[in-house]
Amino acid sequence: MASLNQFIGTGRRKTSTARVFLRPGKGDITVNHRALEHYFHTETARATVRQPLLATETADKFDALILADGGGFTGQAEACRLGVARALLEFNTELRPKLKELGMLTRDPRASERKKYGQKGARKRFQFSKR
Structure with missing residues (x-):
């Protein structure tokens, strides 16, 4: 059996997780077995996913198979990125300095604060x- 030449990366954001498999190809991006355009309906989310590929000029060299899970679509898009x-x-x-300069290698730690007891929400009382 021939080994499949692919590169794997995991991204997380809020409660979303994305497993990314980059395979040599012509630039097709598939998210959860659907085309990128059919999965992310906003152009902003699609651009977010493509950002690292465009920044490193490798958009036409790889097909990306992405398995996204949890959270909302913005969190999933940023996890994919x-x-x-x-x-x-x-x-x-060697692509590290370029990606790091653009801030694409930093995991965004922001997540929603938990609701506290005796309160209406995380901060609201x-x-x-x-009387």
């Missing part, structure tokens, strides 16, 4: 009544 960037590093470590 981090996964693609990490997979590109596996392909060629119930209305106070003196």
Whole structure:
């Protein structure tokens, strides 16, 4: 059996996780077995996923198979971006300075704060009544 030449990267954002498999190809991006255009309906989300490939000028060299899970579509798109960037590093470590300069290798730590007991939300309180 011939080994499949692919590069793997994992991206996370909020509660989303994306597993990215970059394979030599002509630039097709598939997310959860659907074309990128059919999975992410906004142009912003599609551009976010393509960003690392365009920045490193490797958009037409790889087909990306992405398995995204959890969270909302923006979180998934940003998780995909981090996964693609990490997979590109596996392909060629010389791309690191360019990706790092653009901030694509940093995992965004922001996530929603938990709701506290005795409160309406994470920060909002119930209305106070003196009498």
